[in-house]
Amino acid sequence: MGDNVRLIEVKENVLDDNDKVAKELRARLKQEKTFLVNLMASPGAGKTSTVIQTVRRLGETLSIGVLEADIDSMVDAEKVAETGVTAVQMRTGGFCHLDATMVTDGLSAIGSENFDLIILENVGNLVCPAEFDTGSAVNVMVLSVPEGDDKPLKYPLMFSVCDVVLINKIDTCELFDFDRKRFEEGVRKVNPNCTLFDISCRTGEGLDAWADWLKEQVKTHNN
Amino acid sequence: MGDNVRLIEVKENVLDDNDKVAKELRARLKQEKTFLVNLMASPGAGKTSTVIQTVRRLGETLSIGVLEADIDSMVDAEKVAETGVTAVQMRTGGFCHLDATMVTDGLSAIGSENFDLIILENVGNLVCPAEFDTGSAVNVMVLSVPEGDDKPLKYPLMFSVCDVVLINKIDTCELFDFDRKRFEEGVRKVNPNCTLFDISCRTGEGLDAWADWLKEQVKTHNN
Numbered sequence: 517m518g519d520n521v522r523l524i525e526v527k528e529n530v531l532d533d534n535d536k537v538a539k540e541l542r543a544r545l546k547q548e549k550t551f552l553v554n555l556m557a558s559p560g561a562g563k564t565s566t567v568i569q570t571v572r573r574l575g576e577t578l579s580i581g582v583l584e585a586d587i588d589s590m591v592d593a594e595k596v597a598e599t600g601v602t603a604v605q606m607r608t609g610g611f612c613h614l615d616a617t618m619v620t621d622g623l624s625a626i627g628s629e630n631f632d633l634i635i636l637e638n639v640g641n642l643v644c645p646a647e648f649d650t651g652s653a654v655n656v657m658v659l660s661v662p663e664g665d666d667k668p669l670k671y672p673l674m675f676s677v678c679d680v681v682l683i684n685k686i687d688t689c690e691l692f693d694f695d696r697k698r699f700e701e702g703v704r705k706v707n708p709n710c711t712l713f714d715i716s717c718r719t720g721e722g723l724d725a726w727a728d729w730l731k732e733q734v735k736t737h738n739n
Numbered sequence: 740m741g742d743n744v745r746l747i748e749v750k751e752n753v754l755d756d757n758d759k760v761a762k763e764l765r766a767r768l769k770q771e772k773t774f775l776v777n778l779m780a781s782p783g784a785g786k787t788s789t790v791i792q793t794v795r796r797l798g799e800t801l802s803i804g805v806l807e808a809d810i811d812s813m814v815d816a817e818k819v820a821e822t823g824v825t826a827v828q829m830r831t832g833g834f835c836h837l838d839a840t841m842v843t844d845g846l847s848a849i850g851s852e853n854f855d856l857i858i859l860e861n862v863g864n865l866v867c868p869a870e871f872d873t874g875s876a877v878n879v880m881v882l883s884v885p886e887g888d889d890k891p892l893k894y895p896l897m898f899s900v901c902d903v904v905l906i907n908k909i910d911t912c913e914l915f916d917f918d919r920k921r922f923e924e925g926v927r928k929v930n931p932n933c934t935l936f937d938i939s940c941r942t943g944e945g946l947d948a949w950a951d952w953l954k955e956q957v958k959t960h961n962n
Contacts, residue, residue: 559781559865559894560886587866589892610896612835612866640893641866642782643810643835662885662908663783669812670863671782673833685885691911 521597523590523605524625529617534648538616541623541651548629549738552619552636553730554652556674559640561660562684564592565717567635571599573727574633578734581631583622585614585639592637602626613644616651633734642667646674653737654679661685661694668702676706680729686714686721744820746813746828747848752840757871761839764846764874771852772961775842775859776953777875779897782863784883785907787815788940790858794822796950797856801957804854806845808837808862815860825849836867839874856957865890869897876960877902884908884917891925899929903952909937909944 529537545552557563564584571580582603584592593605604626606618619636628634636652638645657678659667662685668675675681681703689696696714703710711729715722752760768775780786787807794803805826807815816828827849829841842859851857859875861868880901882890885908891898898904904926912919919937926933934952938945 558783558863558886559890560883586893588895591889591892610866610870612864639866640781641835641864643833643862643864644867647833660783660885662883662911663781666814667782669814670809672811688885688911688914691914 520600520602521593521605522625523593523607524621526606526608526618526621528611529615532617534615537620538649538651541616541620542653545628545651545653546737550628550631551633551734551737552652553633554636554638554650554655555658556638556645556655557640557658558642558660558663561658561663562717563637563640563658564595566658566682566684566715567596567637568599569717569723570635570727570730571596571601573723574731575599575601577731578632579630581626581628581634583619583626583634583636585637587611587639608639612639612641613648614638614650615648619650632738642671642674646677654733656680656682658682658684661688662692664692665695665699666702668699668706672706675703675710678707678710680711680713682726683712683714685716685718687716687719743823743825744816744828745848746816746830747844749829749831749841749844751834752838755840757838760843761872761874764839764843765876768851768874768876769960773851773854774856774957774960775875776856777859777861777873777878778881779861779868779878780863780881781865781883781886784881784886785940786860786863786881787818789881789905789907789938790819790860791822792940792946793858793950793953794819794824796946797954798822798824800954801855802853804849804851804857806842806849806857806859808860810834810862831862835862835864836871837861837873838871842873855961865894865897869900877956879903879905881905881907884911885915887915888918888922889925891922891929895929898926898933901930901933903934903936905949906935906937908939908941910939910942
């Protein structure tokens with residue numbers, strides 16, 4: 517394991533009101549000039565690949581830290597740390613989502629005040645993470661084309677809490693008969709103001725546009 | 740909506756011990772000569788397609804009923820009912836998994852005693868459903884190739900509670916750089932006795948072998 521990666525255990529906070537903890541965390545991060553992105557998706561949609569591609573595009577202009585949530589392994593943090601950024605693996609011990617207290621613990625472990633941008637990779641799950649405000653400045657979800665264009669209909673809460681949807685593996689639309697228009701209509705139905713980017717972590721398509729958008733958000737937030 | 744499809748609302752049982760309810764349900768289904776399959780997977784892995792393909796192969800020799808769990812929509816039950824089988828959509832109202840009490844309610848709604856085989860499509864989620872015994876005779880999970888070959892490492896509980904893993908979208912291994920051997924090693928590490936089938940609901944590959952296996956299990960259980 518490299519010097520820039522470590523593991524912490526995180527536990528659910530059952531005593532405090534999560535919304536209150538999240539709100540306080542968001543105010544603190546605004547003061548610290550640290551922009552927190554909460555990245556959510558199904559297992560295998562491409563969260564870690566998106567983190568790596570984002571770091572590659574913004575790592576020279578912004579100081580970036582990565583918090584990786586995982587139930588039981590360290591593979592994601594190790595993969596991400598290979599890019600040179602600091603990564604902390606938050607092991608949830610079977611837990612299905614992150615709450616704002618777990619995220620606060622993760623931010624302390626990484627030393628959030630030292631970073632312009634922190635990317636938080638949530639647990640791979642389209643249900644539970646949507647119910648818990650993490651204190652992030654934006655919620656971003658990755659939907660991969662092989663999952664199908666009907667997902668907004670089936671996981672409406674997740675799509676309604678997102679500020680951005682990254683449509684990953686966009687190069688496989690034809691193979692999986694993915695109707696891009698139908699998908700966007702489904703998203704707009706539950707979340708009219710959501711921003712969409714078509715990306716492919718494999719071919720590189722669309723990643724510059726997403727990274728540029730994110731850089732602008734970080735700049736506005738941290739100034 | 741056709742005559743063979745209906746919707747019920749299901750609620751979590753917070754009072755009774757789920758393991759006890761599940762054990763009683765399993766005993767009852769054995770007596771009823773009804774084989775219950777609990778089908779679990781990530782969103783978009785191909786659960787509904789697998790149900791449809793299975794019904795097409797076994798619908799003439801077995802009487803089949805389908806219970807579809809979904810957070811908020813009816814699309815899966817309607818899609819499945821088009822094959823002619825009876826389907827009940829169990830709406831969980833945002834809940835992330837099924838417990839044995841919800842399944843008992845679903846089985847009452849469909850009239851389980853009238854069926855040789857009932858396929859239960861659980862909520863699309865690799866975390867929470869693995870923690871709750873549904874009373875099924877077997878647990879089957881669908882892992883789709885685009886999700887990646889590292890999933891057993893990251894969702895060990897799900898892979899450890901499965902009797903069968905169906906590797907769906909097997910025709911896309913090359914495109915997604917999916918190492919079939921590495922995946923199987925990962926599965927075997929947490930679950931040495933698991934049965935694996937390579938399938939593609941798109942091309943039809945491997946589905947006869949899976950259906951034959953299932954038919955044998957139903958025959959043994961119901962005799």
